[in-house]
Amino acid sequence: MxxxxxxxxxxxxxxSFFLWQEWQKDYGPKPVVAPVTQQQVSNDNSSASLIMDSPETPQATTPTEAVARRIKVSTDVLELEIDPRGGDIVSLKLPQYALTKDSQDPYVLMRQIGAFEYVAQSGLIARDGPDRNGRPLYQSEASEYRLNGDTLTVPLRLEHNGLQIEKRFIFTAGKYDVRVEYQILNNSAEVKTVQAYQHLLQNIDNGESSSMFMPIYRGAAFGSAEERYKKYDFSDMQKNNLTVTTTGGWVAMLEHYFVSAWVPDQASTHQLYSRIHGGNKGVIGALSNPLDIDPGQTATINAVFYAGPKDQDNLAQLANGLDLTVDYGFLWFISxxxxxxxxxxxxxxxxxxxxxxxxxxxxxxxxxxxxxxxxxxxxxxxxxxxxxxxxxxxxxxxxxxxxxxxxxxxxxxxxxxxxxxxxxxxxxxxxxxxxxxxxxxxxxxxxxxxxxxxxxxxxxxxxxxxxxxxxxxxxxxxxxxxxxxxxxxxxxxxxxxxxxxxxxxxxxxxxxxxxxxxxxxxxxxxxxxxxxxxxxxxxxxxx
Incomplete structure (x- = not known):
């Protein structure tokens, strides 16, 4: 030969393989959305019901109202907006990366514009969590923050049912990872129970597609103690709700060169989950175990949010397998x-x-x-x-x-x-x-x-x-x-x-x-x- x-x-x-991939995407059998059973809704003690109890997306508001009440944060590598309603990151730009070659506009990774949403949400549910029955409205000292030194802390405060809660976003110069903390003081005379979650929500269809010869993945992925890296795309979400219990772990949304990810406390046990919201939005997240807070005691809950380029060295330091979002396929050990x-x-x-x-x-x-x-x-x-x-x-x-x-x-x-x-x-x-x-x-x-x-x-x-x-x-x-x-x-x-x-x-x-x-x-x-x-x-x- x-x-x-x-x-x-x-x-x-x-x-031929690339052509087959594209054919499957356009003409292959379509998945059927798995229905939510009555047992999932009614069984409050099951892990499935805890996932279903995690909040929906923020209530719709007019663009003028939404922009007026967002908190703007600027660092040397991040420009983002936080919605006080829930403390969600609803807009995120990367000033170090141009939108297109020679463009003066920064790359927009996350946004909430019209019917399209790509946001990072986190909150506290369970019996006494403020996010249990809707998104709480946090109070902020300022509407705009700018990093001038090595670190910047943006505190959001809330009092709810005997709990004094401070949700902090801690930024570091030159870093794309943001530390998100909950400081919770129980001012009541009884034990309070909360449960932390973090998830990413994105429209399934954003109007973009990969080339036949450049098959670029856009969708979700997760890592666990048993499986360092696994894609879980939107069609997977439509077929089945992800349910993985693991120590540590992470969840992410990928789009070619960039990634957003939630990394919960790596020493604790979490349940990684997914679902389809509103028929056209995919959600992937992490749910921690319930936390009991005694009267007069303070509890701290930590997580890391990353949004930026697929930098292998930085991602590897955040969580085991997160660097594999730079997806070299089955030849990664050579690549x-x-x-x-x-x-x-x-x-x-x-x-x-x-x-x-x-x-x-x-x-x-x-x-x-x-x-x-x-x-x-x-x-x-x-x-x-x-x-x-x-x-x-x-x-x-x-x-x-x-x-x-x-x-x-x-x-x-x-x-x-x-x-x-x-x-x-x-x-x-x-x-x-x-x-x-x-x-x-x-x-x-x-x-x-x-x-x-x-x-x-x-x-x-x-x-x-x-x-x-x-x-x-x-x-x-x-x-x-x-x-x-x-x-x-x-x-x-x-x-x-x-x-x-x-x-x-x-x-x-x-x-x-x-x-x-x-x-x-x-x-x-x-x-x-x-x-x-x-x-x-x-x-x-x-x-």
Missing amino acids: DSQRSFLIIALAIV QPLFWLLTFIQGFVGNWGVAIIIITLIVKGLMYPLTKIQYESMAKMRNLKPKIEEIQSRYKDDRQKMGPAMMELYRKEKVNPMGGCLPMLIQMPIFLALYWVFVESVELRHAPFMLWITDLSAKDPLYVLPVLFGISMFMMQKLTPMQVTDPLQQKLMMWMPVVFSIFFFWFPSGLVLYWLVSNLISLAQMLYIYKGMEKKGIHTRKA
């Missing part, structure tokens, strides 16, 4: 060290495009022994073709004798018939892992390379890189003439450089740069290997 045919089969398999190497190189060269070129050189260099075996095996198989055809002609009516005769020929000539395929199969996981590194890494978002390539996460505006890739692929075909004899297959192979060039028109330029450099290195390696084989008398071209 020649390298181009192998490349074709593997590439078409990948494309993570490759990402570390890419970041290390960029730290020296200061340019992500140059770093991509260098890491491609390193990977192709390390894979050179396998590449050498592959091309040598292919050349030897071409040289054996007359002998193979002679054996096939001699034993065309006796398949049982043909097999042993072929194996004897391979043994005598010291040729492995799989030698051209196995090295490529070994290399493919490396190249696919690099692909996901380039797709998932927020560091490449809006990162410039040189000249007209000003954003490695966007397509080449002049389509120069895809065209150069097609030319390099055509040159590789010329260097290794096809062995196929079927006219249709020959025409298909001849047009493959054109087809892939057109596909790559929509790929991020960083990915196309990687494939182009990889092809150029392969060309250089092929010329070097074939030249050495010609000196040994092994023909590398088809006669």
